[in-house]
Amino acid sequence: xxxxxxxxxxxxDKKVVDSVDxxxxxxxxIAFIGSNGAGKSTLISMICRTLKKDGxxxxxDDKELKDWKSSELSKRLSILKQSxxxxxxxTVRELVSFGRFPYSKGRLNDEDIRHxxxxxxxxxxxxxxxxxxxxxxxxxxxMAYIAMVIAQDTEYIFLDEPLxxxxxxxxxxxxKVLKRLVGELGKTIMVxxxxxxxxxxxxxxxxxMKDGKIIKQGDTCQIIQSGVLYDIYGMNIDVxxxxxxxxxxxxx
Amino acid sequence: MEYILKDKKSKKIIMCLILLDLMVxxxxxxPGITPKNIHFFMPRRITKILAVIIVSYSIGxxxxxxxxxxxxxxxxxxxxxxxxxYLFIQTFIVFAAGSQTLxxxxxxxxxxxxVGLMIFAACILFLLLxxxxxxxxxFLVLTGMIMGSLFNGMATFMQVLLDPNEFAVLQGRMFASxxxxxxxxxxxxxxxxxxxxxxSVRDLPYLDVLLLGPENAISLGVDYKKLVFKxxxxxxxxxxxxxxxxxxxxxxxxxxxxLARHMLGTYSHRSISxxxxxxxxxxxxxxxxxxxxxxxxxxxxxVIINFIGGIYxxxxxxxxxxQ
Numbered sequence: 001x002x003x004x005x006x007x008x009x010x011x012x013d014k015k016v017v018d019s020v021d022x023x024x025x026x027x028x029x030i031a032f033i034g035s036n037g038a039g040k041s042t043l044i045s046m047i048c049r050t051l052k053k054d055g056x057x058x059x060x061d062d063k064e065l066k067d068w069k070s071s072e073l074s075k076r077l078s079i080l081k082q083s084x085x086x087x088x089x090x091t092v093r094e095l096v097s098f099g100r101f102p103y104s105k106g107r108l109n110d111e112d113i114r115h116x117x118x119x120x121x122x123x124x125x126x127x128x129x130x131x132x133x134x135x136x137x138x139x140x141x142x143m144a145y146i147a148m149v150i151a152q153d154t155e156y157i158f159l160d161e162p163l164x165x166x167x168x169x170x171x172x173x174x175x176k177v178l179k180r181l182v183g184e185l186g187k188t189i190m191v192x193x194x195x196x197x198x199x200x201x202x203x204x205x206x207x208x209m210k211d212g213k214i215i216k217q218g219d220t221c222q223i224i225q226s227g228v229l230y231d232i233y234g235m236n237i238d239v240x241x242x243x244x245x246x247x248x249x250x251x252x
Numbered sequence: 253m254e255y256i257l258k259d260k261k262s263k264k265i266i267m268c269l270i271l272l273d274l275m276v277x278x279x280x281x282x283p284g285i286t287p288k289n290i291h292f293f294m295p296r297r298i299t300k301i302l303a304v305i306i307v308s309y310s311i312g313x314x315x316x317x318x319x320x321x322x323x324x325x326x327x328x329x330x331x332x333x334x335x336x337x338y339l340f341i342q343t344f345i346v347f348a349a350g351s352q353t354l355x356x357x358x359x360x361x362x363x364x365x366x367v368g369l370m371i372f373a374a375c376i377l378f379l380l381l382x383x384x385x386x387x388x389x390x391f392l393v394l395t396g397m398i399m400g401s402l403f404n405g406m407a408t409f410m411q412v413l414l415d416p417n418e419f420a421v422l423q424g425r426m427f428a429s430x431x432x433x434x435x436x437x438x439x440x441x442x443x444x445x446x447x448x449x450x451x452s453v454r455d456l457p458y459l460d461v462l463l464l465g466p467e468n469a470i471s472l473g474v475d476y477k478k479l480v481f482k483x484x485x486x487x488x489x490x491x492x493x494x495x496x497x498x499x500x501x502x503x504x505x506x507x508x509x510x511l512a513r514h515m516l517g518t519y520s521h522r523s524i525s526x527x528x529x530x531x532x533x534x535x536x537x538x539x540x541x542x543x544x545x546x547x548x549x550x551x552x553x554x555v556i557i558n559f560i561g562g563i564y565x566x567x568x569x570x571x572x573x574x575q
Contacts, residue, residue, distance in 0.1 A: 050467045074473025081467045087323050088463050088519045098464060102473040106457025152472065 001026060002047065002156060002188075007056030009042050009212075016042045018212035019056070024190065029182055031203035031220075032192045035233060038209040040192045041082075044158050047190075048079035060156070074102035078149050079158040084141075086133060092144045093129040096120055099151030119151035122177060139170035146174060150181065157181070159191045163198060171195075175202040196237070196248045200224045208232045224248065262516040262523040269530035276537040277301055283545075300540060303433045303497050306441045308508075308532025310490035313452075313525055315505030317483045320459050320521070325513075328505040333400020334370070334491040335500045340403035341369045346422045347410045360440045367444075367492045374488035378481050429499050430540060430553040441493050452486055455479065456521040463519055501554055507561040508532050535560070 004022040008015060017039040024030060032040040045051035047058050049065055058065045060077060078099075096119055100112040108116075120129050123143045133141055142162060149157055159178075163171045175198060181187045182204075193199050199206060199220065206223040208216040216228055223229075224246045229237040238249040281297050315328045329335070345362065411419060458479055461469045466476050494501075512527035539556045543549060 045467075048471065050470045070470070070475045071473040074471065077471075079467065079471045084465065084468070086464070087325065090519065094519075095464075098461060098468075098472060101457070101461050106460060149471075 001059075001061060003059040004043075004047060005057045005059070007043070007046055007058060008054050009039070009046060009051070010054045015212050017046065020212075020214055022207065022214060022217075024188065025205055026188050027182060027186050028188060028204035029178055029202060030188070030190045030205045030207060031199040032190065032207050032209065033194075033196065033199055033223075033232065034209035039212040040209050041160050043209070044079070044160060044190060044192065045081075048077060048158050049073070050079060050081070071102060074152070074154070076154055077156040077158070078152045078154040080145055080149050080160065080162065082161040082164050084145055089132050089134060091130050091132055092125055092136070092147070093120065095133060095144050096125075096129075096147045096151050099148040099153075102152060115151050115153055119147045122150055122180070123147040124173070139166045142166060142170065143174065146177070150177075155187060157187055157189045159189065161192050161194065163193060163195065171198065178202070196224070196229070196250070200246045200248060221246065259518075259520075259523070262518050262520070262527070265515055266523065266526050266530060269527065269534060273530050273533045273537070276534060276541065280537050280541055299435045299438055300430070300433060301537065302438050302442065303430070303435070304533055304536040304540065305529075306438070306445055307494045307498050307501075307504075308536060309445055309449075309529050310494040311501070311505045312508050312512075312528030312532045313448075314487045314490035314494075315509045316521065316525060316528055317452075317459060318487050319509060320462055321480050321483050323463075323465065325510060326506065328509075329487045329491045330400075330500070330505075333396050333398075333403055334374075334488060335495050336400040336403040336407070337373055338366065338370060338492050338495045339500070340407040341366050341373075343407040343410045343422060346418055347414060350418060360437070363437055363440065363492075363496055366496065367489060370488045370492045371485055374484050375481075378484055430536070430543070431549060434497050437496055441497060444489060444493055448486055448489060452482075455482065456525065459483075459521045460519060501557060503554075503561050504532065504535065504557050507557070507564060508535060511564065 002024040004020060004024075007017060007020050009017040016037075020039075020043060022043075032044065034040050042051065046053040049058075049070070060068065060073065065073075093116065096116050097108060097112075099119065100108060100115060104112045120126055123146060125140075125143060125147055128136065128140060128144075133144060136144070146159070146162065149159075162174055166174070178189050178191065179202060182189055191203070193203070203220050206217065206220050207214055208223060208228075210232060215231060216223055224239060226237055226239050229235075229239070229248065233250075235250065236252065239246050240249060241247075280301065281294070285293060318329050319325055319327055345365065411422065414422065458469075458474050461472050461474050462476075462479065464472070469479075470476050508528050508531045509524075512524050512531050515531075516523050516527050518524065535557065536553075539553045542556055543551055543553055
């Protein structure tokens with residue numbers, strides 16, 4: 001269980017995240033939505049300890065962030081940020097192997113190798129596992145990074161814009177894998193997504209942010225409604241039901 | 253299982269390097285030794301070889317971990333102004349204490365004071381730079397470059413003001429080279445190197461993870477700031493050791509780190525740090541052989557290292573352009 005209390009981040013005199021309280025439900029895909037600069041990435045970075053918070057507390061399994069040992073926490077919680085620039089040449093399999101670092105500390109045992117194989121299979125990367133990352137397309141590279149996070153086998157997974165710059169095929173593939181992870185392995189996945197239709201079709205729960213505050217949260221069907229979306233984005237978004245799915249039309 | 257193959261390949265290369273090392277060391281130690289002169293030549297030559305081993309490790313390892321922390325393959329601790337800082341501390345001690353006090357500082361005291369001040373300076377630098385919110389490693393490096401020039405300038409300024417006799421003492425301490433090894437520091441340097449080895453060997457896999465970038469490293473359970481802090485302190489100690497023994501030859505760092513990375517074709521710090529050390533021994537002993545036996549001391553080690561390094565870099569750049 002992740003609980004956030006009164007968390008704040010200040011750059012200069014601007015409160016990027018302003019006294020946010022949040023209880024994250026378990027075993028769901030939770031989508032963070034909002035305009036650029038609403039504080040979504042900042043918020044999840046602080047929850048994942050990659051960014052120092054200026055105030056407030058984050059409780060992970062009833063233990064405050066500062067009471068966790070970083071190496072122990074890395075077995076409970078993982079994060080994947082949006083930009084991943086590498087200065088070295090790695091194969092897909094080598095990258096995924098890094099996901100086992102919290103357990104193996106660099107010396108892989110049989111169980112680690114089993115997890116690596118499973119993660120590669122989950123993402124459909126068996127064929128590509130010995131290819132170098134710099135030879136792959138952006139979509140394939142993103143799949144490899146997600147496979148690394150799967151190999152890390154944490155209950156909580158944070159993904160910061162995993163669909164950024166990806167085509168529809170890869171985006172759908174990634175969202176389907178995330179659904180499977182939640183359904184089959186009981187993971188809790190927090191994900192920042194800009195495409196509201198992906199949120200509508202795949203997320204279970206939505207947290208909407210604006211100006212550093214959470215302005216709405218609830219089950220997806222409660223949030224994907226014209227009136228609510230107007231409050232979040234400040235634009236008129238028509239929501240139509242098509243084959244049982246709410247589709248947002250924002251191409252005015 | 254490509255990574256196992258890679259591991260085997262790097263092991264083979266390292267074994268080859270060790271063999272080559274033994275050959276050049278033999279070529280350096282043995283010629284011209286007779287039962288009569290062995291007591292004279294052998295200790296001198298062995299001191300040089302020991303200095304070579306210490307310097308290979310300290311320059312190579314400090315450059316490697318520094319490049320990992322800054323995520324940049326062209327930087328070395330000299331960019332951070334660490335060797336300038338060492339020279340400045342040396343000058344400052346002579347300036348403040350005078351050469352008489354300095355000559356009374358027998359043995360290791362002066363050296364240990366310098367190393368202590370270096371570590372202290374590295375701590376201050378780190379604390380100043382990481383205390384703010386958005387400070388990152390590039391900021392650290394930029395500041396280091398400016399501080400480096402500052403220390404250089406201040407050292408030169410103090411040297412100009414020094415009494416000529418005191419300057420002569422300083423020169424003897426400061427401008428060490430392979431022809432003029434600070435041999436009374438070899439013993440303590442070995443102790444320091446062994447201590448650093450023991451402290452840092454467990455960090456090697458963590459440094460591998462650091463190659464994925466700070467955020468991924470934190471996500472995988474690496475205590476990023478602590479590791480960077482420790483790395484900077486180790487760099488400060490190693491730079492002090494090598495600069496005190498043979499003077500600044502930091503260009504060697506870029507050369508052997510990139511060459512080792514290129515030859516071994518792996519990211520593993522365990523393999524690369526071994527490769528660097530044996531490559532360094534090969535280069536430096538080879539350099540000693542060439543300067544002493546072929547050029548008969550007519551040229552210096554740094555000229556040879558820069559010559560080979562320059563050619564290697566031209567080759568690297570030409571290759572990059574083709575890709």
